[in-house]
Amino acid sequence: MKYLDEYRDAGLAQGLLEQIRSAQKHPWVLMEVCGGQTHSIVKFGIDDLLPSGIELVHGPGCPVCVTPLELIDKAHAIASRTDVIFCSFGDMLRVPGSECDLLTVKSRGADVRVVYSPLECLKIARKHPDKQVVFFAIGFETTAPANAMLVWRAKQEGLENVSVLVSHVLVPPAIEAILDSPWNRVQGFLGPGHVCAIMGFREYEEISARFKVPIVITGFEPVDLLEGVLMAVRQLEEGRAEVENQYVRAVMRDGNTAARRIVSSVFEVCERKWRGVGPIPQSGYRLRTEFEAFDAERRFDVGAIDTQEPAVCISGEVLRGIRKPHDCPAFAKECTPAHPLGATMVSSEGACAAYYLYGRHLKPGNRSTEGKAAQTG
Amino acid sequence: MCLGIPGQVVSLESAGGLRMGKVRFGGVAREVCLEYVPEVALGDYVVVHAGFAISRVDEQEAARTYQLLEEMGQLTELDEPDTETGPGQVERPGEKAR
Numbered sequence: 001m002k003y004l005d006e007y008r009d010a011g012l013a014q015g016l017l018e019q020i021r022s023a024q025k026h027p028w029v030l031m032e033v034c035g036g037q038t039h040s041i042v043k044f045g046i047d048d049l050l051p052s053g054i055e056l057v058h059g060p061g062c063p064v065c066v067t068p069l070e071l072i073d074k075a076h077a078i079a080s081r082t083d084v085i086f087c088s089f090g091d092m093l094r095v096p097g098s099e100c101d102l103l104t105v106k107s108r109g110a111d112v113r114v115v116y117s118p119l120e121c122l123k124i125a126r127k128h129p130d131k132q133v134v135f136f137a138i139g140f141e142t143t144a145p146a147n148a149m150l151v152w153r154a155k156q157e158g159l160e161n162v163s164v165l166v167s168h169v170l171v172p173p174a175i176e177a178i179l180d181s182p183w184n185r186v187q188g189f190l191g192p193g194h195v196c197a198i199m200g201f202r203e204y205e206e207i208s209a210r211f212k213v214p215i216v217i218t219g220f221e222p223v224d225l226l227e228g229v230l231m232a233v234r235q236l237e238e239g240r241a242e243v244e245n246q247y248v249r250a251v252m253r254d255g256n257t258a259a260r261r262i263v264s265s266v267f268e269v270c271e272r273k274w275r276g277v278g279p280i281p282q283s284g285y286r287l288r289t290e291f292e293a294f295d296a297e298r299r300f301d302v303g304a305i306d307t308q309e310p311a312v313c314i315s316g317e318v319l320r321g322i323r324k325p326h327d328c329p330a331f332a333k334e335c336t337p338a339h340p341l342g343a344t345m346v347s348s349e350g351a352c353a354a355y356y357l358y359g360r361h362l363k364p365g366n367r368s369t370e371g372k373a374a375q376t377g
Numbered sequence: 378m379c380l381g382i383p384g385q386v387v388s389l390e391s392a393g394g395l396r397m398g399k400v401r402f403g404g405v406a407r408e409v410c411l412e413y414v415p416e417v418a419l420g421d422y423v424v425v426h427a428g429f430a431i432s433r434v435d436e437q438e439a440a441r442t443y444q445l446l447e448e449m450g451q452l453t454e455l456d457e458p459d460t461e462t463g464p465g466q467v468e469r470p471g472e473k474a475r
Contacts, residue, residue: 001403003383003422003434012447036379063378089427091378117428119410122393142379145413146427153394194379197424197432220381249439250381250424250432259413259431349378
C-alpha cells in the first residue's frame with residue numbers, strides 16, 4: 001500500500017540505523033509518547049536494533065489503557081439498561097472493569113455494538129427512536145474531532161436519544177507531568193504524529209523550550225520511528241532542544257484547523273483522572289454547557305463508583321517511563337492480556353500487553369535479538 | 378487507538394449533511410467523513426482515523442522525504458568497504474567491536 005510499504009523498507013531502515021550509530025556518542029533515554037508507536041517499536045523489534053546506548057521507554061499514550069476503572073464500571077451500568085444501545089470502539093470491549101468486561105455485559109443480554117466511526121451512532125439512533133443510544137467517547141486529540149462531530153450532528157438534527165460517555169485525555173499535560181516528576185529519566189521525546197495532525201505542535205514548542213527537551217513529532221512506521229530517533233539523538237548530541245517534525249507528510253505546525261474548530265465548540269478542557277497515574281489538571285475534555293444535554297453521565301445518573309486497583313501493579317511507573325514491564329513481579333504471571341491487573345496490560349497498545357504479545361518476557365540482556373532485523377513488513 | 382491509515386479518495390458525496398467519500402486502502406474501500414479535509418480532491422491521499430480523514434497526505438513532502446531517506450541509504454551503502462583491507466576504507470564507530 002502506498003505511503004505504508006515504503007516506510008517499512010529494510011534498506012532504508014539499515015541506512016538510518018547506520019546514521020544513528022555514528023551520531024550517538026553518549027547514552028540517551030528517549031520516550032515514544034503514543035501507544036501506536038510503542039506497538040510498532042515492539043512489533044518490529046526497533047528498540048533491540050538500536051545501539052545499546054539508546055534506551056526507548058514507553059509513554060502514557062494509550063487512551064484505552066488510561067480510561068479510569070470507575071468510568072468503565074459506569075459504562076457497564078449504562079450498557080446493562082434495557083432501554084440502551086451501547087456503542088463503543090472495539091478496543092474497549094475486552095477492558096475489564098471491577099467485575100467484568102463489556103463483552104460479558106453483552107453476553108448477559110445487553111445491546112452492546114462495536115462501531116468503526118462514531119457517526120454510525122446517528123444511523124442507529126434514527127433507526128431506533130424508542131432506544132437510548134450511548135457512545136463511549138474515549139480517545140486522545142486524534143479521536144476528539146470524530147467524537148465531537150457525533151455530538152455536533154446529534155444537536156443539529158435534534159436527535160434526543162443520543163448521548164456520550166466522555167473520557168477524553170490530552171497529551172501535552174501528560175508530557176509535562178512526566179517532565180515535572182523527580183524520578184523522570186526521559187531526555188527526549190518522539191511526539192505523537194496523529195495527535196499533532198489534529199492539534200499541530202505549537203504547544204510542544206512551549207514544553208520543549210520550558211524543559212529544554214527535544215521533541216520530534218514522529219510517524220508510526222519503522223522508517224518513521226528510526227528517523228525520529230536519529231533526529232532526537234542529533235539534537236541531544238549537539239545540545240539543541242527544539243521541536244522538529246519528522247512526520248511532514250501528515251502534520252502541519254497548526255494542525256487541522258477545521259477539526260480543531262469543532263472540537264473546541266463541543267468540548268472544554270478539564271481535569272481528568274488517568275488510570276495508573278491519577279488526576280492530572282487540565283488534562284482532558286468534557287462537554288461544554290451548550291452540549292451537556294448529551295452527557296450520558298447526567299442523563300443516566302449513575303452516581304459515584306468506588307474502585308480499587310491491585311497493589312502489586314506497577315503500571316503507573318511503566319506509563320511514566322520509570323520502569324519496564326518485566327520489572328513487575330506479576331508480569332506474564334498473574335497479569336496477562338486475558339486477565340490484566342492494570343492499565344498497561346488492558347490494550348494491545350499498552351506497553352505490558354505489547355511486551356507480552358511479542359515475547360518480551362525477559363530483560364534485554366537475557367534475550368536474543370537475532371532474526372528481528374529482517375522483519376519489515 | 379490513534380491508528381491512522383493512508384488511503385486514496387475514490388469518490389466524493391454528501392450524506393446526512395456531511396461531506397463524505399469512499400477511500401480505498403489497498404483492496405478495500407470504506408465510507409469516510411471528509412468534513413475536516415475541505416481541500417481534498419478525487420485521487421488525493423488522506424490519513425483516516427475512526428472513519429474520519431484527519432489529514433491530507435502531502436505528496437510532495439512524502440516524495441521529498443522518501444528521496445532523502447533513499448539517498449541517505451545509498452550513501453551508507455557506498456561507505457561500505459568492498460573488502461576487509463580495501464584502500465580508502467572508512468572506519469566507523471563501533472566497527473572494531475563487531
